[in-house]
Amino acid sequence: MKVLNIREFLSAIFLGIIGIVLCIGAYMAGLGSVANPGGGFVPFLIGVVLTLLSLTFLIQRIQGKTSSKKPPPFWPEKRSKVRVAYTLGAILVYVLVFEWMGFAVATFGLFLFLLKTIDPVKWRSALFWSFIVTIIGFLLFQVFLKAQLPEGWVSWWSISRWIF
Amino acid sequence: MDLLTNVLHGFSVALDPTNLLYCFLGVLSGTLIGVLPGLGPLAAIAFLLPITFYVPVVPSLIMLAGIYYGAMYGGSTTSILVNIPGEAASVVTCLDGYQMALQGRAGPALGISAIGSFVAGTFGVVILMLLAPPLAGFALKFGPAEFSSLLVLALIIVAYIGSGEPVKAMMMGALGLALGMIGTDQISGHPRFTFGIWELVDGVGVVTVAIGVFGISEVFLNVEVIEQRHLIKTTFKGVFPSIQDYKDSALPILRGSLLGFFVGMLPGGSHIISSFLSYGVEKKVSKHPEKFGHGAIEGVAGPESANNAATSAAFIPLLSLGVPNNAVMALMLGAIIIHGVVPGPRLISDQPQLFWGVIGSMYIGNAMLLALNLPLVGLWVQVLRVPYRLLLPMILIFCLVGVYSINASLFEMFLVIIFGVFGYVMRKLNYEMAPLIMGVIIGPMLETVFRQALLLSKGSFSIFITRPISAFFLAIAVVLLAQTAVSFVVKRIAITKRQK
Numbered sequence: 001m002k003v004l005n006i007r008e009f010l011s012a013i014f015l016g017i018i019g020i021v022l023c024i025g026a027y028m029a030g031l032g033s034v035a036n037p038g039g040g041f042v043p044f045l046i047g048v049v050l051t052l053l054s055l056t057f058l059i060q061r062i063q064g065k066t067s068s069k070k071p072p073p074f075w076p077e078k079r080s081k082v083r084v085a086y087t088l089g090a091i092l093v094y095v096l097v098f099e100w101m102g103f104a105v106a107t108f109g110l111f112l113f114l115l116k117t118i119d120p121v122k123w124r125s126a127l128f129w130s131f132i133v134t135i136i137g138f139l140l141f142q143v144f145l146k147a148q149l150p151e152g153w154v155s156w157w158s159i160s161r162w163i164f
Numbered sequence: 165m166d167l168l169t170n171v172l173h174g175f176s177v178a179l180d181p182t183n184l185l186y187c188f189l190g191v192l193s194g195t196l197i198g199v200l201p202g203l204g205p206l207a208a209i210a211f212l213l214p215i216t217f218y219v220p221v222v223p224s225l226i227m228l229a230g231i232y233y234g235a236m237y238g239g240s241t242t243s244i245l246v247n248i249p250g251e252a253a254s255v256v257t258c259l260d261g262y263q264m265a266l267q268g269r270a271g272p273a274l275g276i277s278a279i280g281s282f283v284a285g286t287f288g289v290v291i292l293m294l295l296a297p298p299l300a301g302f303a304l305k306f307g308p309a310e311f312s313s314l315l316v317l318a319l320i321i322v323a324y325i326g327s328g329e330p331v332k333a334m335m336m337g338a339l340g341l342a343l344g345m346i347g348t349d350q351i352s353g354h355p356r357f358t359f360g361i362w363e364l365v366d367g368v369g370v371v372t373v374a375i376g377v378f379g380i381s382e383v384f385l386n387v388e389v390i391e392q393r394h395l396i397k398t399t400f401k402g403v404f405p406s407i408q409d410y411k412d413s414a415l416p417i418l419r420g421s422l423l424g425f426f427v428g429m430l431p432g433g434s435h436i437i438s439s440f441l442s443y444g445v446e447k448k449v450s451k452h453p454e455k456f457g458h459g460a461i462e463g464v465a466g467p468e469s470a471n472n473a474a475t476s477a478a479f480i481p482l483l484s485l486g487v488p489n490n491a492v493m494a495l496m497l498g499a500i501i502i503h504g505v506v507p508g509p510r511l512i513s514d515q516p517q518l519f520w521g522v523i524g525s526m527y528i529g530n531a532m533l534l535a536l537n538l539p540l541v542g543l544w545v546q547v548l549r550v551p552y553r554l555l556l557p558m559i560l561i562f563c564l565v566g567v568y569s570i571n572a573s574l575f576e577m578f579l580v581i582i583f584g585v586f587g588y589v590m591r592k593l594n595y596e597m598a599p600l601i602m603g604v605i606i607g608p609m610l611e612t613v614f615r616q617a618l619l620l621s622k623g624s625f626s627i628f629i630t631r632p633i634s635a636f637f638l639a640i641a642v643v644l645l646a647q648t649a650v651s652f653v654v655k656r657i658a659i660t661k662r663q664k
Contacts, residue, residue, distance in 0.1 A: 054335060
């Protein structure tokens, strides 16, 4: 029995919707005329092409270019889903707290969390590597590239005030 | 005489201590990336792009170029020693390189791979140096119509030649073009598709998209399966091949250099295709094709030379026409544009220090790679011991902090995560990301020249077919599209017949 890869099917529908939205947005931006194309002219053409390609793909799939094999599982391992979810969640939290906590604390925390969850290592090793990577990141971006990284509430200044 | 003066100028630029340092950093990180399986030059260049914001354009491009050709050298090391291709172009090297290692001939395999890469890389640079300036001179005749057609052709070929389904690749190309449209209209100055978000007025950054779809998505894909990589103990004495090895490899290196160069120069041509083609050619012309797959040194020398020559050749359309012919070149074009340099046929005359400096650095970089790869081969094998559980979080931090460092924008960090998730899902569904990034970069260029062409022709589309060069480019594009359609129909008929 032929099986339709529903994920591929949905992805093409998603791209088709983007194409239609693009056409509408382009129309609203102003198509102009062929002799004097407006800001929406080229995006409109791209939207049409994207929609047509999406339709072609859907027709190809419906008209029998389906596979007789079951599509491979989306998650290759039992824990794949958990690991990806942890990673995604961790980086989202990282971005949310980045400016508030500052580069050093947020980076240290992210690294520690990932080392303890993705493929867990011992605490001592996790703490050591988190510290090293934070220092390398600081040296590279702040010292070498002179980028402005957020200090957050745990700034070197506040640490020095606690100490002295 | 002019050529000699220019070459000397190039060397003086490349030998500047700063440029020399960036060249070294480029080839070093390229080799490192090449050695590590799963991380290709595309991902590496993507997550190192933010660094180029802080560095002038010449050292930036020197470093990025170094990463590209350095990865070709590094990729062969793990293919030969542990049967793990560090880079896609080195897959074919596994076939005979690993067999040679099993027979105790890992040293000559590594040696001939490095020597072949050096010869081909240098050959490629020489031809690049000779070919790019006249091609740029010819391209000065191009008007907006010719450039529009050339950009469309480049995008279609990249989609067509990719490993997946052409329709899927074309959808990604179109989506990339659509992303390139976000932001201020370059002609009227009005913002488009910004949804009221002021951060989008300047458009979606190339760096943001590239880091998302190549860097972050790569991490997600690797996190799914934490590989337990074991280093196979392979002993080798010396890396210098015997006289017989040199004799057997001389012609494959020559053929690989020529083939790699021509394939690499074509739009869509890449180091990956060239290495596979070279392997096929070597097997075909060999008097002992049965030896291939069982440790034939020709099977290492040819493909390794081809992929290095292709990397040099890929710079020709980029530096002479301002048109990238693959995704890595598209990222390099992005790096050039970031610095306000206008790509195109005038680049060589307007920015001689950039063109000749990069050429000079490629000679020096190839020599550095020879020194890095032959005596230090043992060190690169040790790199494989670095656990991915350490490497992946480091890449994540590099990507996120790198994006933040450009504009100090949390919005761009979120955007990078969105593109990362998008790239991850789409890659799992076998969509290619190379046409997407090509689309993002060439989208604004294409729109400008396309509208200019229509303005010039007073709204007549015939400008694209009445001008011979433009018509030629479009004809190739149409042939490729027709070929895709015909192959689909033929397959459908075959399936229907089988069902009956």
